[in-house]
Amino acid sequence: MIFPKWTNRTPIPVAIGGGVLLVLVVTAFAYYISPYSTQVGYAPTQPVPYSHKLHAGALGMDCRYCHVAVERSPVAMVPVSQTCMNCHSVIKKDSDKLAPIRQSVETGMPVAWVRVHHAPDFVYFNHSVHVNAGVGCESCHGRIDQMEVVRQAKPLNMAWCLDCHRAPEKYVRPPEFVTAMGYVPAGNQLDLGRQLVKARNIHPPTDCGGCHR
Amino acid sequence: MSEKSAARPSAPSPPYGVMAEFVTPADLMRATGRLRARGYTKIEAYSPFPIHGLDRALGHGGSKVPWIVLGGAVLGASSGLALQWWTSAVSYPIRVGGKPFFSVPAFVPITFELGVLFSAFAALLGMLALNRLPQPYHPVFNHSRFHRVTDDRFFLAVEAGDPMFNVERAEHDLSDAGGLNIEVLQA
Amino acid sequence: MKEERVEDQSRPQWRSLDELTGSPEYRQYAETEFPDFFEETFDFPPDAENAALSRRSFLGVMGATLALTGLAGCQRPLAKILPYSKLPEDLLPGVPQTYATVMPFRGMGEGILVTSNEGRPTKIEGNPDHPSSLGATHGFAQASILELYDPDRSQLPMEGGAARTWDEFNTWLTPKLSALRAVGGRGLAFLSLPTASPVLRAKRTEILSAFPNARWVDYEPVNRDNAIEGSRIALGRPTRQLIAFDQADVIVSLDSDFLFVEPNSVRHAKDYAHRRRVASERDTMNRLYMVETVFSITGSMADHRLRIAPSQVGEVARALAFSLSANHNTYLGGQTWAAVRLSDPVLAFVERMAHDLAEHRGRSIVIAGATQPPEVHALAMALNHALGNVGPVVRYTGEPYPGEQRQGIAGLAHSMDTGEVNFLVVLGGNPVYNAPADIDFTAKMRKVPDVVCLGLYHDESSEKASWHLPETHFLETWGDGEAWDGTRSIQQPLIAPMYQGKSELEVLSLFLGRPADAHALVQEQYGREWGVFSASRWDRALNDGVVPAGTAFAEVVATPDMSGTSAAWSRRAPAPANGLEVLFRPDYSVWDGRFANNSWMQELPDPMTKIVWDNAALMSLKTAKSLGVKDGDLVSVSVANREMEIAACVVPGMADGSVVLPLGYGRTRAGRVGNGVGFNTYALRTTTGMDIAPATVKAGAGHYSLVRTQDHQALEGRPLVREGTVEEYRKNPEFAREMNEAPPPISLYTNKEYDFTKPPQWGMSIDLNTCIGCNACAIACQSENNVPTVGKKQVKKNREMHWIRIDRYYVGDVEDAEAVHQPIPCMQCENAPCENVCPVNATNHSADGLNQMVYNRCIGTRYCLNNCPYKVRRFNFLAWRKDQPEVIKMAMNPDVTVRMRGVMEKCTYCVQRINRKRIEAKNAQRELKDGEIVTACQQACPTEAIVFGDLKDAESRVAKLKAQERSYTLLEELNTQPRTFYLARLRNPNLEMEKA
Amino acid sequence: MSTATMPPEPRELVPDDPRRRLTLVHGGHSFADITRMVCAPVEEPAPRGWWIGFGIAFACLGLFVAMVVYLVLVGIGIWGLNNPQAWGFDTTNFVWWVGIGHAGTLISAILYLFRQKWRTAINRFAEAMTIFAVICALMFPTIHVGRIWMLWMALPIPNWESVWPQFRSPLLWDVFAVGTYFTVSLIFWYMGLIPDLATLRDRAKSKIRWLVYGILAMGWRGSARHWSNYEKAYLILAGISTPLVLSVHSIVSFDFAVSIIPGWHTTIFPPYFVAGAIFSGFAMVMTLAIVARRAFRLTDIITIDHLDNMNKIMLVTGMMVGYAYLMEFFISWYSGNRYEMFTFVNRAFGPYAWAYWIMITCNVLVPQIFWFRRNRRSIPVMFVASILINVGMWFERFVIIMSLSRDFLPSSWGYYKPTWVEICTLIGSLGLFFTFFFLFLRFLPMVAMAEIKNVLPQADAHGHGQGGVPAGEPA
8 A cells, every 4th residue: 555646746736725614713713813803894783773873973963962971981871861851842843863862851760871882891991081181982883973873983993092101192182182083183083182291291001000900 | 544555556656755664773883884884875774762873874964953943042031131120111111129120130030941941942942944844654664564663673764755766776776675564655 | 799899880779689589599698598608618600600700700600611611701791881861960880979877886976977889888997077986986886887787687577487568567557556645654664775776766765754764774785884883982973084185195904905995995095196106216105004804806905904803993993092002192082091901012002103103193094994893983083183183184064964774774674574575675785685684685585475576687586576577777768966065967878778777767756656767867957956947057067977066065074072973982882802703795896796696896906816606715824724725725714503514715814813704796696697606695694784894714625726827926036017116116116126136138130221219109008006906907807898707617618808917916924914916908018029939920010109909810820829928918819808798788889809719818908999089080180188188997997006107208207107117017028029018016114013 | 793692681870881772672673664663552442441541531521621610600609719828739730740841841852861861761751741740730820810811911913902911920921931831842852753753654554644643744755865854853842841840930939929828938949840840740650651651561661770770869859849849948947037937836736737748758768769679660659649749749739839827927817728610620730731642642753763763773774783684574
């Protein structure tokens, strides 16, 4: 029993093929578990088809009109039903889409919104300190003003956070533009950013304890 | 078997060479000497275990494996140190136990280990590469008694590539040198 | 936990509560026979259930799934956000609020501040404006948070064990009431706990006027009858002493554990520590003489300690009086005191005390402990008067609560027996469990046709009662309370009643036929007191936690009636010639048993014996030898032909010939946690021997496993706790540092890219000279940092989880040992050994010098624990919270991750508090101020022994303390560069005495 | 050719003089005999003993798997570990197995470099033993972590958190050291196997065997060029394996030496651990060799002289560890460090004294019997001794790790008791080891044929030795 001639041609192709296959599998897996596949683009349907595109975009409402706590609290705060009724007791007061809101106000039962942006619970993210430091809403949430349905725009993984924590000057804005959408820095962002970082004495932590407790 | 019998009758292709069997290493040694004396240059011996001085007798050069291994060692150690330096001091410098980010003494063990690891691979792969392995088929396997080369028999082959190769002469010289079961090997 | 926070933050409290109590998990707990979730943990199902508790554990499982079944873990869980429908005023989701209220305990109100996260009270602190607290608390206050969320609390009215509604109770009650009213309440009796709530007292008088023939009895097993009776003897009227320990140079305590057991202990500790705190060798310290039987924590602070049988303490007092009058020309109202026969060393001790007292007239104090008979109290008062301490050190106020509880309960029992009582209302107490054994309250109760029992738990008494009514927790209802000095506070609820509870106030209003809710009743009462109700004054009262404008008791001037005192002495029963004596005292962890179902308290090691989840018969080595028992052996103790078996616990430094029996254990209906834990010593406690009783003790059969958190008691000559006398300190202020020599630190590493110089650099100072080992810090830490309890069996395996532990070492000779306390939190070493060995960077250092622990990075090699020389790291060997009732989640601090099994945890210097303050400062664009960040342990500490702050800020308190000569670090020879450091302990002995 | 007629009879070991060479193989076997003898276990149906042994081993392996599943589901708490003793059986077993895993490569590599030809008889299954022991060893650090599903974080894998392992940790050194050791041993072993795999290929009767061995042999045909590259590579592997062996157990010892715990923080550990490893490794080889040579009738190949030599080595290494034990005590006294002193007094007279004295007896006293030639050549004696030494070496690691029970602060002293789970896991790991080993005996040549043939007298191609026609061969 001896091996036929052709078998001599097998080893090299097998070796190469195996290598390539391995690389492919690993890459595929890496992408599959990455936040780019698990997080970005997550856009669940909400109990009320609220359109940020209309309110924040077309009507140009300020984020803080609804998300009132964002400057003072760790949580930006999803608005209470009453907030909607401030306008909708007058406008579109009978719209079926708003039924859940009206019901909530009557019964006092909350509206069950679906969470879109979700930091793991060992991450202690604080909206107020970021907003006050001049991190724009847009920087983390994307062009909310263009979203009919809110979707997660950024991966929100740790490396992504660190990118800004290590070089805030790349992103920080003057306070007045924090809620601005599609903000374009007046001049070079890096120069502006450095001034802001200096002026407002911004030194974001890169220590674990800054976010994990 | 099938390939072999198929190859035998219709043998238009030039043979690979002529191979004879020997019983003891001493015989093989003697035979090798004889053939070399006759001026053969492209002959190869086959044995169940390494025989001292045989490759000198066959006029082979020394092995190149050492150089390959050296390469492996250098690559391994340097990549080991680089990995530790980059991850601990560049990518994410983290304060640990009051030690510097680039704590050379603490990085020695892994550097060394990776050096060894890579050289070991280099040795194996180098050996295989230089021996053109894996190579499941080889003409010498066509010799009907060659399966004993891994048991207790010794073989000497005169290859067709030899300038003074000629089937008849090769057969004659091998039998002169005390070779048994002389066969012509199909390529 | 975060998940919880998000949900709760956005949901009205009562909803979340309904949801919780209505949730299937909860029901399962409320209804099924409970798994003993503190017991052996072998037969666990997979960890998956944990997912319910926190997403961290969920992640774990997710990881597990990943590891086991490949990629199943990558799907994203659906999370809901439930905002309010209307935002309650002055509530900002995500930002905790603090409310001032008052905790009724030991017949007084302790002022506290309660932190609330979106309607969930999660943490209790002391109220700095409250005279009985001054910002500190004891462990009981801290632990009452857990009590609030205890799923074993009774939830519905019950008639003979069957669930009822309040309406049903009313329909049952109404006819009975009209009948009672007809006879002016004859046959109606109330048995309640003494209260420090004026509103409640008013309501009680109202009841008595509505039912003139009804009788009202107060009874609490741990009461102050002796002291009050003593004041009657000495001063002719019930009087309360306000002692300013900060004014006393010499303190003589006659078996008084005033740093813990006596009411107002937190204030006492603060004042006492004030005179132990020294900044330089020029400062002076007070001196404490302790005459006691048990080894109390007060005793562990004594400069001179005399251990003696309880009945002999009085003799010592008498000898003291004799010596003062005879040898130190102290005028004792012309009464002559005969010399007392006591052993020579004791007399020498007394003589020195007398001498020291005489030298510090007007700057000393003699106090008698609650367990001492009235005449001792009377004599102590007399001595204070004679020494001119009344005024400068001790002041008298009227006793708002005359007491006589002991006769009270006995009398009540008698008339229950004779059938005079046909309707008994038990308000809050648990007489079946803790009434004197000889009156056999249970049997008497059977003779009463109608017994209504109001209580937090469906406890031993409720079980025997015809009706049980659920009581509200003090954090659930309105009321008020008086501090020790009478200062009033409004008790305001932090949360709507979790179950169908009503407060005593409300129940009484039911009996008055005018049901009203507590809020209205309290306001009504204050309106009456203020003439007209003032909303602004009310709001200020709520805001400050004390009712404005001097509500303290008026001081009374009284001169002791010496003849009465000596008469009382002549009536004194002679001490038992020979034989053992037992002394009953409240337990350091469960008090009189009311905290028996509180796992925090059960797992809190006794400050002296370090025993958890148990009580035991404490006895000296010699006593144990004479009985032929070893530690943990069962002994049978019999008092007046009542007998019980209890485990013996050998305590160095205890008085020979006496056995101390801590109360509060052996409960049968405490709840899942407390049932069957320890031994019920009430079984031996009789009306005649409420405190001290002659007893016979003999070795019993068998051994009992007493579990301690500290198995080794000696220092092995290691300079861990460094101690010296004031003299040594004066001679050589550096003495502490010289007790250990550390080699010069040399390092392989020369190229260090960073150092810890940029402020802030956090550090902590622990003053061993003022630490009294009271455990308040440990419980505060447990509450702040979501530290789990693990149960007796796991503690036996050395798996307790406390982030700060208090090491207690006995020093000196075993018989007459002294004790030292040493709190051990994480040392936050700059060269942390734990960090070097972690393969995954899960523990490392922050720029401001914190040794960080990243739970989500930890894989649990436990190498860090091995390599920690202080052994402060704690590993989650099992899923400790697996079987934890759903509702306990509400007690969790949302700012601290709940750790899953398999990860390491440890003290973080309360990094969540640091971050909160830092962010506040950042948002306000200002710098942090010293003292702005307060760690949980520091905040709770009654003696301010713990100080936290920035070491690089030369002006900070902690930096100044670091600069003191007394400061030293633990095991400095290891060059770990700890951030936590200690101030050496000083004793202030009386030198002549030393010679003697 | 005067010496050519010299009759072959066994002699004492003498310096390796080509003309007066020890007959390493008794019974004057021919090349073919060797092939036959060595291949027999692989080619003939398995004896009943093999099935019984394999059955038991496999059952224990099942136990191991069960224990691991239980552990992963419930948590480390099912072991007896606690604070202060966060390590116990887990690490003890790890170090013990790694130690055993050192004999193989050591015998192969170091003895090869020292031209100790007698190694040829035992190196193959010593190497096999190494690989299986290291597999067992690697099990323990893997399962002993609290969150095994997060173990990937200990490897330098690029991740979405951009956090890396901590390369200053001895545990991470272990990952690399033991991992490397395993890989290199495997390579070394496989390389040695190639010629013999070719033999099996050429003797194969069934198609499957031919195919499998054929693929594994990669077309080896024993040409002179093959042999020269092969020998060079083998020599180099031996050369790098030697420092590797030393480094690996040094690094394992760093787990303790690098820490600051009294009784762990000791500079003597690296040499002391290496000596101990060789010691225990040889003991294990001995145990296995004694059984295997008897069971598979290889007494002519693995001769009494081989065992004698190994006993001598055990005697030497045994005395080395004995010296280390003494030296630890001396240093702790000499250091004047109160914690060190206490630890060692405590070791000999404290709560774990029993373990300490078991260790002393097995590791220091037992080997002394090998001073006597009679014992060195008595199979029963050496069999019992080798087992006792394995036990002793387990206790050595246990004693060291129990230093944790009483470190700096008396307040946190404790006592560790293993649970049944830990004991079953240890037994289970033995099952894992023997399952592999039994499979090895069945499917691979347990002696390096090519090398054995090479040391036969008639292998000498330069006219020494018997030369001529081997027995039973037609001229």
